[in-house]
Amino acid sequence: MSGINSSTALWYASRATGVVALLLITAVVLLGLLVTRQGRLPGLPRFAVTGLHRNLSLIAVVFVALHVLTAVADGYVDIPLTAAVVPLASPYERLWLGLGAVSLDLTIAVIVTSLLRRHLSRRLWRGVHLLAYLSWPVAWLHSITASKDLQHGWLFLLAVACAAVVVIAVVWRLAAAARDVPRAERVGHLMSVMHSRHRMPERTGRP
Amino acid sequence: MITATAGMPVGDTATGLPRLLPRGGQPEGWHAHTARHGRLPYRGHAGDLIPELSAAGLTGRGGAAFPVGRKLSAVLDAARSRRRAAVVIANGAESEPASDKDATLLWLAPHLVLDGLQLAAEAVGAEAAILYTHANRRRDVGQRLRQAIAERAAAGADRIAVELAEAPPRFLSGQETALVSHLSGGPAIPTFIPPRVTERGLGGDPTLVQNVETLAHLALIARHGPGWFRQVGTEAEPGSMLCTIRRADGTPRITEVPLGMPLRGLIAGPDGQGLLSARAVLIGGYHGSWVPAAEAMGLTLDNHSLAAVGARVGAGILITPPPDRCGLIETAAAVRYLALESAGQCGPCLNGLPRIAAALTEIAVGRQRRQTQGDVERWAGLVTGRGACHHPDGTARFVRSALLTFADEVELHKQGRCSGTSKKPYLPIPRDSARTEEDWI
Numbered sequence: 001m002s003g004i005n006s007s008t009a010l011w012y013a014s015r016a017t018g019v020v021a022l023l024l025i026t027a028v029v030l031l032g033l034l035v036t037r038q039g040r041l042p043g044l045p046r047f048a049v050t051g052l053h054r055n056l057s058l059i060a061v062v063f064v065a066l067h068v069l070t071a072v073a074d075g076y077v078d079i080p081l082t083a084a085v086v087p088l089a090s091p092y093e094r095l096w097l098g099l100g101a102v103s104l105d106l107t108i109a110v111i112v113t114s115l116l117r118r119h120l121s122r123r124l125w126r127g128v129h130l131l132a133y134l135s136w137p138v139a140w141l142h143s144i145t146a147s148k149d150l151q152h153g154w155l156f157l158l159a160v161a162c163a164a165v166v167v168i169a170v171v172w173r174l175a176a177a178a179r180d181v182p183r184a185e186r187v188g189h190l191m192s193v194m195h196s197r198h199r200m201p202e203r204t205g206r207p
Numbered sequence: 208m209i210t211a212t213a214g215m216p217v218g219d220t221a222t223g224l225p226r227l228l229p230r231g232g233q234p235e236g237w238h239a240h241t242a243r244h245g246r247l248p249y250r251g252h253a254g255d256l257i258p259e260l261s262a263a264g265l266t267g268r269g270g271a272a273f274p275v276g277r278k279l280s281a282v283l284d285a286a287r288s289r290r291r292a293a294v295v296i297a298n299g300a301e302s303e304p305a306s307d308k309d310a311t312l313l314w315l316a317p318h319l320v321l322d323g324l325q326l327a328a329e330a331v332g333a334e335a336a337i338l339y340t341h342a343n344r345r346r347d348v349g350q351r352l353r354q355a356i357a358e359r360a361a362a363g364a365d366r367i368a369v370e371l372a373e374a375p376p377r378f379l380s381g382q383e384t385a386l387v388s389h390l391s392g393g394p395a396i397p398t399f400i401p402p403r404v405t406e407r408g409l410g411g412d413p414t415l416v417q418n419v420e421t422l423a424h425l426a427l428i429a430r431h432g433p434g435w436f437r438q439v440g441t442e443a444e445p446g447s448m449l450c451t452i453r454r455a456d457g458t459p460r461i462t463e464v465p466l467g468m469p470l471r472g473l474i475a476g477p478d479g480q481g482l483l484s485a486r487a488v489l490i491g492g493y494h495g496s497w498v499p500a501a502e503a504m505g506l507t508l509d510n511h512s513l514a515a516v517g518a519r520v521g522a523g524i525l526i527t528p529p530p531d532r533c534g535l536i537e538t539a540a541a542v543r544y545l546a547l548e549s550a551g552q553c554g555p556c557l558n559g560l561p562r563i564a565a566a567l568t569e570i571a572v573g574r575q576r577r578q579t580q581g582d583v584e585r586w587a588g589l590v591t592g593r594g595a596c597h598h599p600d601g602t603a604r605f606v607r608s609a610l611l612t613f614a615d616e617v618e619l620h621k622q623g624r625c626s627g628t629s630k631k632p633y634l635p636i637p638r639d640s641a642r643t644e645e646d647w648i
Contacts, residue, residue: 184394184644186551187561194565195543 010074015149017067019158022143024060025107026162028053029136033169037176054114061111064104099142106135136166222439224447225463227423228315234351237358240318247322247364248429253332254283256429260330263433264445265425269298269381269418270491270522272444272510275425278415281405282331285413292334294409296390297324299340299348299419300374300381303492304544304635305524308449309419311461313340313348316423317355321369323422326429328367331415338419339372339386349373375647376639378493378548382596383416385550394647396550397596418522420449439465444509448523454481455529457633466520467509474503474527484530487612489634491521493541494601496608497534500527517608526634533627535616537634538609539564539571545602547640550647556599559590563606573620580617583610 004012031053034041041049068084079097083090085105087098113120113128140163144150150159181189229235229243250256261276286293297320301309313320321338328336340348352371359365372390374380380395387408389395408414417425424446428436437445444466452460454476464473470490475482485500496518498506506512510520528537546560566583569575587607590599610617619626641647 182644183396183551184641184647186557187547187549188640188642190558190561191543191547191564194561195568197565197569 010070014067014070015147017063021060021063021067024056024063025139028057028060029166030169033173093146096146099138103135103139103142106131226427226447227463234314235316237362247325249329256330259433263428263436267418268420268448279330282413282415285406286332291412293331293413294335295328295333295415297338297419297422298381298416302378302381304637305492305526306451306522307459308451308461310344310348312420314346314351317352319423319426320419323426325365326426327422336367336369337372338369339374341374379550394644396552399595441467441509443511450523453526455484467507470506470508471504473525481527485527486530487534489526490518492524493545493605495521496604497612499612528633531629532633533625534613536571536627539567540636541634542567542606544636553594555590555593559586560602562586570620573623
């Protein structure tokens with residue numbers, strides 16, 4: 001491996017920002033899953049979890065942008081700017097960079113609809129937002145296939161760890177949803193727990 | 208005072224009451240209706256009726272007492288600025304189990320309500336009108352209304368068609384946003400405001416929701432003018448209102464009284480028995496307040512007077528239980544019902560009301576722990592103002608007033624005693640509660 005010099009700086013920057021972007025979008029997905037369950041983080045009020053989810057997603061976009069721009073700017077391999085958003089437009093690693101473009105397109109849709117959320121119906125916003133669950137795996141695949149960095153060593157373990165926590169979080173999310181008491185049954189459910197101690201049979205009870 | 212006991216109103220020439228219910232207590236058909244009130248005085252132009260309603264000072268008779276003129280203006284403005292035709296909904300979903308005035312009005316004088324619906328629709332330029340009621344409680348109101356609508360069609364009285372809709376048998380189904388949610392095909396559960404239904408209601412159209420009694424008053428103001436309406440009532444709260452009065456025997460009596468009428472006469476009853484026996488009066492139903500009878504005797508039936516004891520006129524429900532019933536046991540049963548009727552969507556209401564109900568039951572059966580009463584006070588404070596609708600607020604008010612009014616009884620219960628001697632439940636409480644989402648649709 002050669003060191004960093006003026007001709008490789010952009011290439012290394014692209015790979016580094018790519019790894020950070022993967023970590024960030026993983027964190028955003030985990031926080032999003034937590035938000036859907038109205039979960040808390042230690043020491044943070046609930047609205048701060050939502051705020052963290054939003055702000056981290058915007059930071060992730062910045063890193064993805066840097067990742068893309070440095071890759072395009074680097075002259076060693078030929079990656080046209082259009083390849084950032086148009087799948088299969090890059091002669092270099094056509095398929096694997098295409099995955100990156102697909103993931104970025106999905107992310108842009110999610111981010112734009114969230115920024116315009118107050119003008120959209122909840123149903124439309126949510127429908128688009130669910131694309132995040134497609135965007136993350138595609139981005140992950142792009143990460144481990146587009147460069148050799150994440151295919152061995154510590155970075156490989158990092159990529160596997162990211163995938164593992166996302167899978168665990170999704171399973172936790174689905175299991176939690178399956179345990180939900182339907183709205184109409186919630187009160188009855190609580191009442192039966194609460195009132196099992198003192199019954200007022202037929203409203204006739206004199207103390 | 209005009210009383211319709213089991214549908215037998217008597218006239219009172221001095222006050223001109225009753226205005227709404229027909230004398231004689233027989234359901235009024237189209238001919239009897241037009242003979243008594245004349246034809247519909249359409250104004251011919253949207254908005255023309257609104258200044259008259261504002262001048263009359265008519266307020267909503269469903270419980271909230273919102274100025275009718277202002278609500279109609281809001282709907283008309285929204286309809287004009289958004290270039291969408293409004294929708295008018297007559298709300299006859301009288302969900303309060305102790306109340307029977309709307310059902311009685313719809314049964315005896317359906318044409319007056321339907322007149323009001325047409326005139327309100329004209330006033331806000333509405334192109335659709337819906338009459339929303341509960342299914343048969345004791346009388347087949349739905350059949351009565353279908354018959355009335357057919358009579359009007361034959362007479363050519365209506366300018367827009369009226370659609371009938373049935374409310375699910377839930378306590379909250381008459382709440383404005385729940386009603387719109389239900390009519391949109393969803394469950395009858397309240398939604399968050401904004402948007403207000405006056406801006407975006409049914410199908411996104413500006414929507415006017417008025418209680419059926421309010422519409423009946425509106426139909427009479429359109430005929431006789433604001434001055435006539437103000438002949439009874441107080442300066443600040445003019446007009447008359449229908450009240451449901453339950454005395455010791457528990458039978459609901461529907462009475463049309465002027466606002467500002469002394470409660471003394473209403474509690475006493477025709478034979479004056481109520482004065483001797485009553486210990487406390489429940490004013491405003493299960494979202495209302497208990498008031499010690501001695502205090503209530505000095506009050507009048509208007510929000511200005513009742514504010515002194517933290518009570519409100521609400522939908523005009525006055526209940527004086529017989530002295531052999533325990534106010535705590537009765538309240539605990541009613542609060543249990545209210546908790547079961549929570550829509551289960553807002554945390555404070557969902558988690559708070561069952562806890563409050565359980566604690567009240569502990570107090571009622573004499574098993575309260577040292578912290579129970581403090582818990583109830585705390586929870587009542589925690590749920591207030593924190594729901595999409597006022598269900599937690601109204602329930603908390605009801606509970607607090609009971610603990611205050613029956614403070615002596617609470618002490619008695621701590622010692623394992625109770626002043627109630629009858630085991631018969633007094634307050635009317637529906638048996639069924641919702642089990643699945645279907646029960647809300």
